[in-house]
Amino acid sequence: MGIPIRSGNIKRQNEAMRLTLATFVGVVFGFSLGVSFPTLALTRMNLPSSLLPSIDLTYVDDNYSKISTKSLWDAWASFRRDRSMYKKVHKLNDTKIWVPTNPRGAERLPPKIVKSESDFYLHRLWGMPYQDLSIKPKYLVTFTVGSDQKDNIDAAVKKFSENFTIVLFHYDGRASDWEKFEWSKRAIHISARKQTKWWYAKRFLHPDIVAPYDYIFIWDEDLGVEHFDAEEYLKMVRKHGLEISQPGIDPSSSFTWQMTRKRDSGEVHKKAEERSGWCSDPHLPPCAAFVEIMAPVFSRDAWRCVWHMIQNDLVHGWGLDFVLRKCVEPPHEKIGVVDTQWVVHQSVPSLGNQGQAERGRAPWEGVRERCNKEWTIFQERMAEAERDYFQTREAIPLNSTGQ
Numbered sequence: 048m049g050i051p052i053r054s055g056n057i058k059r060q061n062e063a064m065r066l067t068l069a070t071f072v073g074v075v076f077g078f079s080l081g082v083s084f085p086t087l088a089l090t091r092m093n094l095p096s097s098l099l100p101s102i103d104l105t106y107v108d109d110n111y112s113k114i115s116t117k118s119l120w121d122a123w124a125s126f127r128r129d130r131s132m133y134k135k136v137h138k139l140n141d142t143k144i145w146v147p148t149n150p151r152g153a154e155r156l157p158p159k160i161v162k163s164e165s166d167f168y169l170h171r172l173w174g175m176p177y178q179d180l181s182i183k184p185k186y187l188v189t190f191t192v193g194s195d196q197k198d199n200i201d202a203a204v205k206k207f208s209e210n211f212t213i214v215l216f217h218y219d220g221r222a223s224d225w226e227k228f229e230w231s232k233r234a235i236h237i238s239a240r241k242q243t244k245w246w247y248a249k250r251f252l253h254p255d256i257v258a259p260y261d262y263i264f265i266w267d268e269d270l271g272v273e274h275f276d277a278e279e280y281l282k283m284v285r286k287h288g289l290e291i292s293q294p295g296i297d298p299s300s301s302f303t304w305q306m307t308r309k310r311d312s313g314e315v316h317k318k319a320e321e322r323s324g325w326c327s328d329p330h331l332p333p334c335a336a337f338v339e340i341m342a343p344v345f346s347r348d349a350w351r352c353v354w355h356m357i358q359n360d361l362v363h364g365w366g367l368d369f370v371l372r373k374c375v376e377p378p379h380e381k382i383g384v385v386d387t388q389w390v391v392h393q394s395v396p397s398l399g400n401q402g403q404a405e406r407g408r409a410p411w412e413g414v415r416e417r418c419n420k421e422w423t424i425f426q427e428r429m430a431e432a433e434r435d436y437f438q439t440r441e442a443i444p445l446n447s448t449g450q
């Protein structure tokens with residue numbers, strides 16, 4: 048009896064042969080390029096990989112070998128054409144590229160190739176790139192979630208149309224729990240254990256990355272959205288010129304500031320009356336220019352500013368709501384609460400329970416304590432930064448005017 052040869056073995060042998068062939072072809076190409084274009088600042092090492100992307104073995108399938116040789120030669124031919132054209136242009140002009148208006152660090156590149164902004168759009172692996180996207184969502188919504196709140200988020204996501212890119216930040220590491228939802232396939236899932244909404248926002252929502260989105264929702268997971276529709280919400284936001292906003296909070300659901308409380312009259316509101324003594328100025332938080340951090344919505348421009356204000360180490364974001372106003376002008380007109388589309392704050396314990404029990408205290412106590420500390424630190428940093436700025440500003444004009 049002969050040794051049974053399983054088809055897997057044959058397949059592996061075939062692949063090994065293909066790999067050998069591909070490597071051989073790649074080396075020959077690299078070598079011949081080195082010979083034919085000694086003046087180009089291209090190394091033999093980087094050529095095969097840029098010239099022969101199809102050699103990436105993760106994409107090798109059974110039909111690959113039939114097309115590989117031809118496509119390699121095609122690529123080679125077009126590469127030669129491009130290179131000889133490049134050489135001609137290059138000879139005419141020996142100047143080095145240096146474009147100060149390019150993004151910092153990219154000055155050596157011709158501006159037309161620089162793509163300084165990106166997006167979360169999902170592409171196909173085949174076909175032509177320009178045909179990949181049937182729809183380019185104009186809005187972005189992110190939820191910071193744990194698996195326990197799956198059903199609540201499922202209900203929430205349904206209030207956001209196909210015009211929204213959905214991003215989930217998983218703080219419990221259980222991203223695979225969400226696969227049962229159809230919409231989950233088109234969502235972006237980012238998983239990092241026990242991190243907060245603002246930690247994710249700082250790291251994954253850089254203004255250059257979310258640049259195509261007109262509005263960005265950065266929401267908690269415990270909001271009831273029965274009386275909310277995202278497209279209708281944005282109609283109100285546009286109509287009333289809100290750069291930073293939130294939906295009204297159902298007053299029966301939990302403690303709310305007067306400002307963020309849903310009102311029955313009107314479409315939006317931009318100011319409120321608090322208890323006497325709480326607002327030194329009716330144009331300042333918490334009486335105006337104020338939304339909370341649980342369900343904020345930012346315009347692209349406002350987010351570009353707010354992102355810079357988020358501190359890398361102050362992960363809870365406490366105190367941020369009181370200074371959002373520094374990012375828009377005039378704040379008491381561009382910050383407001385939408386009343387026609389409102390939410391219920393369910394106040395379920397979530398990230399608080401991801402804390403650590405210490406010295407006989409419940410996990411959430413340590414988390415709450417840290418929140419308060421961060422608030423103090425943030426206020427101090429902001430005050431100091433402003434003090435420094437105004438001090439140097441006073442000095443400069445004095446000198447520059449020669450006084």
Ligand SMILES: *[C@@H]1O[C@H](CO)[C@@H](O)[C@H](O)[C@H]1NC(C)=O
Nearest residue numbers: 106107108109110111112113
């Ligand atoms: C190879 O090509 C044939 C015919 O073109 C096709 O039916 C088959 O599915 C292909 N195999 C793979 C693995 O793509």
Ligand SMILES: *[C@@H]1O[C@H](CO)[C@@H](O)[C@H](O)[C@H]1NC(C)=O
Nearest residue numbers: 136137138139140141142143
């Ligand atoms: C070479 O570059 C200079 C500027 O650096 C430009 O003025 C000139 O027109 C260029 N010449 C050619 C042939 O492109």
Ligand SMILES: *[C@@H]1O[C@H](CO)[C@@H](O)[C@H](O)[C@H]1NC(C)=O
Nearest residue numbers: 185207208209210211278279
């Ligand atoms: C999505 O956006 C388009 C273009 O603005 C709009 O016509 C359409 O009604 C929107 N979809 C929904 C569900 O509102």
Ligand SMILES: *[C@@H]1O[C@H](CO)[C@@H](O)[C@H](O)[C@H]1NC(C)=O
Nearest residue numbers: 438439441442443445446447
């Ligand atoms: C102002 O100018 C004087 C003299 O030119 C210089 O010594 C001083 O450092 C300047 N002050 C500031 C704040 O730039």
